[in-house]
Amino acid sequence: AQSVTQLDSHVSVSEGTPVLLRCNYSSSYSPSLFWYVQHPNKGLQLLLKYTSAATLVKGINGFEAEFKKSETSFHLTKPSAHMSDAAEYFCVVSSMDSNYQLIWGAGTKLIIKP
């Protein structure tokens, strides 16, 4: 069965320090993987996606994620956090396992300390 696990429900970093949001997935087939961001009282916005091309994927706002098949991970990183990055982040997986429906992680709330 397909699943996605976001390992931290909350992550707190200081402004200007690196961000790491962790995501592990399970899938019997080659997955597509996405990261979405939701700012307070806003809709969901696509940050980046992986669909079997380059394993290092660059997204908007300086975020990137690396697909590691051997570790079944798709962690989201950013070199330097900004106050505007405070939001909830969702890791999403899709494959033939789920008939290509998106399977959503529970979300990680990113808190930025000044």
Next chain:
Amino acid sequence: DSGVTQTPKHLITATGQRVTLRCSPRSGDLSVYWYQQSLDQGLQFLIQYYNGEERAKGNILERFSAQQFPDLHSELNLSSLELGDSALYFCASSVAFGGAYEQYFGPGTRLTVT
């Protein structure tokens, strides 16, 4: 701005009532998805339509129904409303369905049942 529009933005109604939420997908997108987001249950997939036909069902209650019209806009009908139906309802659209097609989300309709 994702190009997906949802109306109304806010809706306050009483228990037992019926409401209709409306969604217009991005120009050119054939697939529409409905999601419910609440504090206790997170983001839940409800239902998907593709070019007017129901494509997939998620955790949609029998009191809820949806349809996609020939002009591709979609409506989500919620009836016999209960307090627990209070949530953010998101519509998303994609070009087609399948793992590589990312979904674009509207701003949501906040439903409050009193």
